[in-house]
Amino acid sequence: MILTSTRVWLAAAVLLFTTPLLAQKTAPAPIVYGGVTAADFTPLPQADSTQAPAEYLCDYGTSKIEGGRGQFQVIFERTTRLRIHRKAGYRYATVRVPLYMRDGKIERLVRLRGMTYNLQDGRLVKTKLNPDALFREELDKNHLQYTFTMPEVREGSIVEFSYVINSDFIFNLQDWQFEHRIPVRWSEYRAFLPQFYTYKTITRGYLPFVVNESLTVPYATTYTSESVGMIQGTEQHLMALAQQLRWAMKDVPAFHDEPFMTTPTDYLRSVHFELAGVNFDGTYRDLTGQWQGIWERLSTDDEFGAAMTKPTPALQAQAQVLRQRFPSDSLARAAAVLALVQRSVVYNDEQRIYASQPLRRTVERRLGNSADINLLLVQTLRAAGLPATPLLLSTRDHGQVQMDVPVISQFNYVAAHLKLPGRPDVLLDATEPQLPLGMLPERCLNGEGRLADASGRWVPLKATGRYIDYRTARLQLSPNGELTGTVKLEYGGYAAVAARRQIRQTSAASYLGQLSRRWQDWQPTKPELLPDSLPKPLSVELHLQHTPANAEAALLYLPLLNLPDALPYDFKTENRIYPVNFGMAREHVTVVTLTLPKGYIVQEIPAKLTMEIPGGTGRYVYQVTQPTPGSVELTARLQLNRAEYSSQEYGALRELNRRIIAKQNEPLVLKRVP
Structure with missing residues (x-):
């Protein structure tokens, strides 16, 4: 869940002197560095937090905007206290501090302090962190990271650290994450924003805040103007009002991955900022980026729009042939172009929005990232006379796009889009060799994508097919109680895409071997x-032989629908606060036909x-019928008709699943007769 808000000051005048009537009282800080005592080591009552390898006792951060020389700065300060319960928690004593850099400027890590506290023979023993023991690593051209590890960490240690980041990048107000993979007793973040800066605030996550407030507080800072020639800069003392935005969470449980989620960042409670505008002289200036500007830059970028203007003769010639072959059937022409690109290049599993090489080189190497391949697809569709457009999107493992925040880094993938007369949006992707026209890979089914053209229209990224699993078993019961026969497993829609990918990435023999191992009891x-041929389902056939328990008894109990993979869902958690995101609607069908020999009748x-x-x-529908005295047919069909179910619907989904499992374990009872 994502919530966005923009707080705009309405006063025209800034740099005002505050009055006591306008200022509101600020709550004291929840933690003071160095405040650990022996009493803090008192054994805690058994709770979820003490079962974890470590826990945050308090995590407190503040961001303030202060005057500097020729510009304002963001001053971020963090003070954190953790308790290490077990050796598995030692890794939380290693801290990573990311910093931003651009155009020769780098955020500065200063005032680093740290202390490890251990209780030995009733005495509090302190071990100080060496602030120079830092490991520096450049992550990419705009990001570097400092890492430090707290000393003398043991089971039961309390570790505490504090640091400050000075940043000249006013737009880069620090984000804050309240939830972690270990419990958090208290997490709080405050942002002090003077009235001449306006920020858009984006909160993610589902757990509730115990504090979510905005206060008006006094603001004072000193600003020194830049020197001009021989004229020295002048110092100004500024007094005005500021907003104090304050969020806090208490007794936050450890975050755990659950089935059918996208990426954890979509679910972890966090707060993010974007600089929206400034007002220094009574005139508000909007600084929010515009999607139109992003498209204009992309259209001329050598690794995006300009890349599609450079010819790839091999494919363009074939595209002209397809245009002549399908002069009036644009859908058939598009499917043929898609197949052409799919068989011409191989996806290297790199999700990108920019081409890594000229498209002609992609064809020559027969290998490329998602942008290489799908920009090539757009180019080839256009060469075939079809109005194709690149489609920017964020994959499921990259996170939901915030549609009102025009930032290109939100996207990490490019697909293709066609708008044909009288038809809805047709989405295409050539990274999957056997993906039909109109279907996107499951990784792309994530909210909405944006067309990279002048319209900038948002396009829903919805599945056009289901995940279909259909199994048909034909079994015969021998006079001595042994079951033999065949089972045909058919995979349609997204189930077929997944199975074909597994075969392609390994081999048919490996795939069949894994399948056989899952059916080893049979x-x-x-x-x-x-x-195999598109668009038919992928089909596998197995010959089966199974001897039930007590096969020679007078009564034979056969739970024939309790087959491997008959129900691929396991909702163990009693409650769930996050939605269940399947990606697409799903359908599972099992049909078992059993032929009885003489000497057996159906008892129950x-x-x-x-x-x-x-x-x-x-x-869910379950039915057993007896078409003839010598045969029985069992049918079960589960249909989940939505791609996503809310946390409020989780209880019903879990109860449905529980009753299905119980039903599929019910046996067909047969009786021996003379």
Whole structure:
């Protein structure tokens, strides 16, 4: 969940002297560096936090804007106290501090302090951090990182550190993360924003704040203007009002990955900022970036728009042939162009929005990243006379796009888009060799993407197909109680895409071997991958042999629907605060036909069951019939009709899953007769 707000000062005049009536009282800081005592080592009551390898006792940060020489600065200060419970928590005593750099300027890490506290024979022993013991690493052209490790860390240690970051980049107000993979007893962040700067605030996450407030507080700073020639800069003492934005969370449980999530950053509670505007003289100036400006830069970028203007003769010639072959059927022409690019290049698994090489070189090497391949696809579609446009998006592991924050770094992937007369948006991606026209890879099903053209239209990234798993078993029961037969596994839609990818990345033999191991209780033999062609489902056939427990007993109990992978969901957590994001609607069907020999009759058939999730967004049907005295047919169908279910619907989803498992364990009861 993402919430965005912009706080704009309405007063026209700035640099005002504050009055006591306008200022509001500020709460005291929740932590003071160096305040650890022996009493802090008192054993804690058993709770979730003490079962974790470590926990944050307090994590406190502040950002203030202060005057400097010729410019204002952001001063960020963090004070943190942790308790290490077990050796597995030692890694939390290693701290990484990211810094931003650009145009020769670098944020500065200063006033680093640290102390490790241990209790020995009732005495508090302190070990000081050497502030010079820093490891410096450049991550990319705009980011570097300092790393330090607290000394003498043991099980039961309390570690504490504090540092300040001085930044000349006013737009780079520090973000703050309240949730971590270990519990947090208290996390608080305050931002002091003078009234001549306006920031857009974006909060992510689902857990509630215990404090979420905005106060008006006094603001004072000293600003020195830059020297001009022989004229020295003058010092000005500024007094005005500021907003103090304050967020806090208490007793935050450790964050754990759960099934069917996107990336943790979509769920962890955090706050982010973007500089929206300034007002120094009574006139507000909007500094928010505009999507139109981003497109204008992309259109002439050598690694994006300009890359598509340079010819790739091999593919463009074939595109002209396809244009002549399908003069009036634009959809068939688009499918043929997609197939052409899919078989011409191989995806190297790098998610990018910029081409890494000229598109002609991509064709020659037959290898490229997502931008190399899909910009090539757009170029080839255009050569075939089709109005294709690059589509910028953020993949599921990169996070949701904040649509009202025009920043190019939110995107990490390029696909292709076609708008054909009388048809909805047609989305294409050539990175998956057997992905049909109109389907995006599952990794791309994440909110909305933006067309990289003058319209800048947002396009929903919704699945056009389902995840379909269909299995048909034909079994025969022998007079001695042994089951033999075949099972045909069919995968359609996104299930077929996933299976074909696994085969492509390993081999058909490896894929069949893994499948056979999952069915090992049924002693599978002769695994066979049936002839595969789009758009038909991918099909596998296995020969089965299984001897049930107590096969020679008078009554035979056969839970025939309790088959491997019959229900791929395991919602163990009783409650869930995050949505369940499947990516696409899903359908699982199992049909088992059992032929009985002479000497057996059906003693008991499981009752029919139909269940629905409230609102009809999910449905399960279970039925057993006996078409003839010598045969039984069991059918189960699960349909999950939405790509995402809210946390409020999780209980119904989990209950449905629980009852399905119970139902599929119910046996068909057969009786031996003379």
